[in-house]
Amino acid sequence: MRYDSITEAIGNTPLVRIDPAVHGLRHIDLYAKLELLNPFGSVKDRAAWNMARPHLSGAAEEGGQVVELSSGNTAKALAVLAGMHGLTLKSVTNRMRIPEIKDLLLLLGAEIEELPGQSECLDPTATDDPLTLFHRTLSEPDSTYLHTDQYFNPRNTEAHFTGTGPEIVKDLDGRAPDWFIACVGTAGSSTGVARALREHDPAVRVAGLVAAKSDFIPGIRTIDEAHEVGLFDPATYDTIESVSADEAIEGMLTLNRRCGILAGPTGGAAYFGAVRQLRVADQELADEEPAERQSAVFIVCDRVESYLSYVRQRRPDLFGRPRRKNSPADLSDAEIRTAPAIGVADAQAWIATGEPLVVDLRSPYAYAALHIDGSVNIVDELFEELLHGGLPFSRNRPVLLACPVGEKSARYAALLTRMGHPDVRSLTGGVIAWRDAGAPLVRD
């Protein structure tokens, strides 16, 4: 496989059979269309390339900029394609809730604009929502924006009608599957694939999956949001079901751990929704004599790596790590309560005579602004790391720990005492008490 350009590697993704031992369907073969193996990592590579290709060189001559309303994968693909043609991408969104994707886009050279949130005190006379204003900027006469308009652009659907759909038929030896299950985002892939499959066999049943209304699953719209998409036509789907974020993550874990498919939550939602839908059909097939064999295809949109923080927020249990030694979490309340402490006046006297090492546990910014003269700054997160390895200073050197109100420093004083330090004390009331007592703070 030798290519002249990375764009030639878009499409022709594998169709992989899911082991029946995993999904438990007896009469239906379930296949995953691995769109995560596209060069920029998602199903959106196809649409982005198909939409942008005719206009890229022209836009480059005009010195324009590619603009899209995208929260992730389309923006990622467009950012790469724009960069390859000497252009930049501006992604406008109010849905980008995945920090890793934001960072990746910035790294790829994209500009991200976030639309403002809803007004808290509604103004009933306000006429224009931010999106309307956005569209107005695009259509100004001297605008050089190349707006790919993925939610309304028929070339989005076309990419799947001429690419993804026919590939599925080819890989199933010239037959359309009995079932096609897809998540609804821009509706481009579900609509385009459905049309291609039905041209082959009008009996194909198409299931659309949307996100439950109270939930957020990246890349999937809720039913209300789907109505805002120009490419969305409810008649495309035989059924529209909703999937929750928990279910999407459950499906994702099954694909990741048991099938070796490193899908993200969107693919997980498609798998979960597919199996739920097909289980009923499978039972009906079992009741027939003789049982017919059917096939089903779902789309794996993108990869898991970008969604670690999304998963961590919802399933912290998946990231459990072994407990480490010398952690403040191991301390009992009694130990913290009885930790050696010293008030502001006594601390001032002690600093003058006993020369304790004063450790300020606040952040470097706060420390730089104002601190106790002669203190050193070891921010608490770093301090905790240090302690996992043992005492970070000699037992012969007395230590005074300071934090904002004396709460964190008490924990560390208790911990250091437990670790065998003979003379460590926490500044009671912290730097705030120090300030309130009129003791000097410096900025040096």
Added chain:
Amino acid sequence: MGGQPLYLEPRLESRLRSLLHSTQLLHTLTDALGSPLNVVVPDQLADNIRQFRSVYGTRHLSGQIYFAHKANRSSALLRRLAATDAGVDVASLEELQHALGAGLTPDRITATGPKNPEFLWLAARTSVAVSLDTRGELEQLATLVRKHALPRSRVLLRLSGFEASGVRVLSRRSRFGTPVSELEPLLEAVERHADVVDLVGVAYHLDTTSLTEKATALEGCLRVLEECRSRGLRPRAVDIGGGFGVNYLAHGGQWDRYTTELTEAVLGTRPPLTYGGHGYGLRNEAGTLRGTLGLYPAHRPVAGARYLDELLAHPAASLGGRPLAALLLEHLYDLHTEPGRALLDQCGLTLTKVLEVRETEAGGPLLVRLAAKADDVALEEHGVFMDPVVVPRDPAGAGAGTRAGVGAGADAGTEPVAVHLFGSLCLESDLITRRTVFLPRRPEPGDLLAFANTAGYCMDFHATRAQHQPSARKVAAWQEGDTWRWCLDDQYWPTTPVGGAL
């Protein structure tokens, strides 16, 4: 009626629920004082302050919670506030006078918003901290202090136009405050007037439900304070305003279902849900939904004190990723907040009497006329969707066989109904709601419809005396044991309840 009724039941905590169950009292009150009638529950305000305080407490933050006076002009609420440890932010001369008269001492008052010279003078005269909107206002204050030999004035600089690094957050434009890009001349002016003004901090006011935008502004304030310190100024407070929201509805599921059906009604795939097919900002363009739903997110799991807590937990990307609360604390800054609506959550309701229930020829929703104007119950003006609670005139006979000849006979009053609520003003536009409201049973003339939780915002903003119709009178109510007591709003002082608030 077709399909299931689309209820939007209000969230009622124990105090309001108990008050609404006091049917006889509510009817006695409206019989005596007329409809509409506003009832405020001052003790709830003290509870709400405690909830906000506990957020400060768990994060070890000090600083003041200022009740935003503009939310409600009730004297009872303000006097009850004076009996707590919280403060008030006032936005006019009259509000300042009211606050001083209710017993709030100047150290617990802050003056914000657009100001006229009298307001500025009284604030400076009484040593109330002033949140300055512009450099012009700073000059005006400095001149006043010098000319009238007033005490050195404590000021905060209200800022706007904060920029985030990395991702450009398109923030809602604010009319209020000086853009951060014009900070330099503003600080120079503060230094020039150091003999008459004392910079105690910075502030912002952002009208948005977005946590990210507020976090960006707070982070921006931390950077500005650092700039102040590097110039030798000694500010110690950030005032982050309010806008923490209220969760108005009891069930998220009802809200989700309602908004989906509303979308479908706009697209024409189900019968209309509004009077005259109004779309609340949504429109149908060739089968695709366009526009934005102009409604307050009435069901909000994260609102009020919880919203503040989430904002404080937000990491400050440009300052090492530590949570904003930790940065405030470590920098030894006080946090000031100005919640209005959120502090009045569950603090009151508006009672309206049903005057007429009319059936339409086409068999559509019933037309229910109330003894109130749309302006008296301005929920819709604020995009808040919430069903009124029916308080029957005759609780024992609520729909039970007394209404011969109505609909399907004896049971007609116990079936759910769809209604349109009209006001008493002789104007086509005087609709209490444009949407079809579903009630669990048919209301009858003489019943009350109670709009719960309107004390949050909607009680006083719009009330007028059009057509010589009175605007709502106001009473304060409180509990003594199992009994509800009341007095006119003006008569309430924290000493009024026997064995009560104090």
